[in-house]
Amino acid sequence: MKRLLLMVTCALVGAALFFGVERVFFKEDQANTEVSETLVKLQKAQDLITESYVEQVDSNELLDGAIQGMVNSLGDPYSVYMDEETSKQFEQSLDSSFSGIGAELTKENEDFVVVSPFKGSPAEKAGLKPNDIVKSVDGESVQSLTLYQVTAKIRGPKGSKVQIGVERGDSAKELMINVVRDDIPNETVHSDLIETNDGNIGYLEISTFAEGTADDVKESLEKLEAEDIDGLILDVRGNPGGLLSSVEEIMYQFVTDKKPFMHIEERNGDSEALSSPLKERKDYPIATLINGGSASAAEILAAGMQEVEGYALIGNTTFGKGTVQQSVDLGDGSQMKLTMFKWLTPNERWIHSKGIEPTLQVEQPPVYDLVPLQSAVVLKKGMNDEKIAVLQNMLKGLDYEVDRTDGYFSTSTEKAVQTFQKSVGLKANGEANTATLTELDKAIQTFKDNPENDHQLQSAIEYLQEE
Template sequence: MLERRRALVGALLIAVFAGTAGFAAGQARFVAGPLLARLGVSLSGPGAAAQGLAAEWRVLEEARRKVLENYVDPVPEKDLLTGALRGLVEATGDRYSLYLTPEEYRSYLRHFEGSFAGIGIQVELKDDYITVVRPLRGTPGEKAGLRTGDRIMAVDGRDVTRMSIDEVVNLIRGPAGTRVRLTISRWPYREQFDVDVERARIEVPQMEGTMLSWAPGVGYIRIEEFNTGIAGRVAEKLGELRRQGMRALVLDLRQNPGGLLGEAVDVASLFVPRGPVAYVVSRDGRKETLYAKGSPLGLPLAVLVDGGSASASEIVAGAIKDRSAGTLVGTRTFGKGSVQSFIDLQGGAALKLTTARYLTAGGHMIHGRGIEPDVLVPMPEGQAIARDGGRDPQVEKAVEVLRQRMGQKNT
C-alpha cells in the first residue's frame, strides 16, 4: 500500500551513491539462511499445501547447513541470510523490487535528499547493458572520462552484464575517498578498458531555471529528478521568472529518471487545472485518483521529453498532455508505469517493492509503451542535450511552438 512508508516512482536511471555493497542477487538464488524463525514464517495449519510448504522450508534449512558444513571456505552465516533475502525478492521477477540492507536503505533515503557520496553518474538498462546516461558535471565520473553511452561490463573485476541496475549500483557504491574500477565498453563496443574512479561527496543539481537570452519572454526550467522539496523550488523559480517578464515556459524533463510520487503530483499541480494528475491501481484492482491541488501556470507551456524521461517524469508529462495544459516536444518517453514503496523490516532493513501501477491522467497505461510527444523531434546522433538555457534542436522547436502560441514571428 502506498501509505506504508513513502512511494517512489522512477530511478531506472540511477545516480551512483554511497553505501555498502552486499551480496549480489545473482548469488542469492543459490544460498539460504535460517529463515524459519528469523522471517517469522508459520507452517501451521491443515492441508497438503502447508505440508508442502514445510517440506520446502526444510530443504532450505538443509541447504543452509550443507553450505556451512561443506563449502571450501568459511562463509559468514549473515551473508547467507542476506543472500536468501535478496533471492526472495528476486523471485518476483521484477527488476524494480529489491531487498535493502540497513546500510543500503539509509543510502537510498539520503539519495532523495540530493546529497551523497559516489562517483556521480546516471545509468540505465539499454540493450540489456548497464549504460551511462551521463556523468554529472564536475563529478569524479566526468573527470575520469566516462561518457554517455558507455557500457559498464565489470566492477572491480566482477562481471555485471547479467545483473540488475540496483545490483550494479550497489557494487559501485562506497565511502568518499575510496576507489572503484569500472570495465567499460565504448562505441562501437569492440574493445574494453578499465577506468579507476575515486568516490567523492556529490551534490546533485535538482533543477535550474533562467530566461532564454535568445528567446525574449520565454523562461526555461529543467528538473533533474523529483527529490524531496523539488516542487517548492520549482514554484519559487516560476515566481522569479514571472517577475523577469516570462510569458511562456519550456519545462525540460529530458533524462529525468523519476523520483518521489508526491513531488511529481505537486509539480504537476503547478501546470494543470484542478482535477486528476494520475491514477494508482493496487494489486486488488482498486484505483486511487491523485489530484492537482494548485493554481496552474496559465501561460503557454512546452515540455521536453525523451527516452530517458521515466516514471515521475511521465506522470507530469502525461498529466500536461492529457489535460491539454501544454505541448510535449521531443521523443517517446521510457515507459515505466509502476510504483515502488519502501517497506520497513526489522533491524533497519527494508524492501523496495513494486506495490502498484499507475495510469496517466487520461487513463492510459504507459508501462512498456511510453508517451508519444505531440511534436516529434529526434536529437542528432551524438549531440548532447543543452542545459543552462542553451540551444539544441528540441529546445529550438519548443520555442518555435511557444512563439506560435504567443503570436510571435520566428527570428
C-alpha cells in the same frame, strides 16, 4: 504507517531516488494455513541443508538467499531485497549529501541499464548515455552481481576514478568510459529568462524531484512571471524521477482540476486518482522538453502536461517506468522493496517499457551522442581504429572537413586535425595526441553548452513563439 514508494532506480551517485507519499495500500497476508505450509517446507529445506550439506553453512546466509531467490524469481528489476548491511548503506545514502558519478541504473532482464546521467554530472561529462548497458566495473564483469552490488562498486569518494565498460547500441564491442567521481550538487532547479524578438520566454530545468524542489520551482516561476513572460519551457530531459510528493506539488502549479493528473492502480484493478486543486490554467503557453533519460516522476509530469492541458512535449520518447514499489522493514535491519502497483497517465495509459512519445519529435546534433575520446596511443595518419571514427565524427560535428568517418586516419583527417590544433594554439602536426584530444573534448563540451546548438530547446522556443 507504511510508506508507499514509486521506485525509480538504484542510483550510481550513492543515493537512490524514490517517489514517496504517506498512503496505505496494504493487503492482508494469505490464510494462516497456507503460510504455515510454506514455512514448514522452508524449514525442512533449511534443516536438510544445515544438517546434511557437505560443508557447514550459516543459517542467516541461507535465509537471505531464500528471500533473495524469491525476489529474483519475480523477474522484476524494481523489486529488491537488501540485507542489513546493504540496507544501512542505502539509508545512509538517502540521508546525507553524496558523491559519486551522478547517474541512475536499473536492471532489465539480465542487463544493468543506465536510465540517465544527471545533467552536468561526472557521468554525463564522461559520456555515459541513457540505455548504455554496464558490462564491467574497473575491469571486472558485473554479470553475477545484484543491482545494489553493482552500484556499490561504482560508488566511491570524490576525486577517485572508476572505469565503466558499457555496450551501446548495436556495437558488440565494450566501450570503456573513465569517470572521476565528484560531489553531486543538491540544486535541482535551474531557471533562466530567454529574450527573443517576440518577447520573453521563461526556462525551468528540473534535474530531479527531491525535497524542496517544488518550493524552488514555485520561487523560480514567480520570478519569471514577474518578468511578464510570454511562454514557459519546462525541461525534464535526463531527469530520472524522485519524490511523488514533489512532482505532485509541482503539478498543482501547472495543471487544472478538470481531470486527474495520474492514477495509482492495484492488481485487482482498483485505482486511486490524484488531482490538482488548480482552477485556472496559466495565461501563457507551455512546452515540456523530454528525452530517453526522462523517467518516472518526470514522466508523470510530462503525461499530465500533455493529457490534462494539451501542452506540447518536445524531444524524444521517454524511458518508460510505470510501476510502484512498497518499502517494507523485515524487522532485523533488512528490507524489501516490492512492486505492488502501477501508475497510469491521466488518460489511464500504462507507459511502462513504452515511454511517452513527444508531440514534436526533435533529434539533437550527432555530437551529443559522442563520448569524450580517451586514447593511450597517439592517433595518426595510416592507422585504422574505432577511436579514430569517434575523432572524425567529433571533427565533423565541429564543422571541420573530413572525407570519411569509418576509422581510417586519412590525409583529410590529418588536415582537419591540423586545422583544429592551430585554432587552439597547439603544434599543428596532424597527430591526435593527449593534448589534442583534451582540447577536442573541451570544444565538444562548449558546443553542447551553447543553447543555440540545442535543437530541442530551439524548437521549443520556436513553438512557443508561434502559439
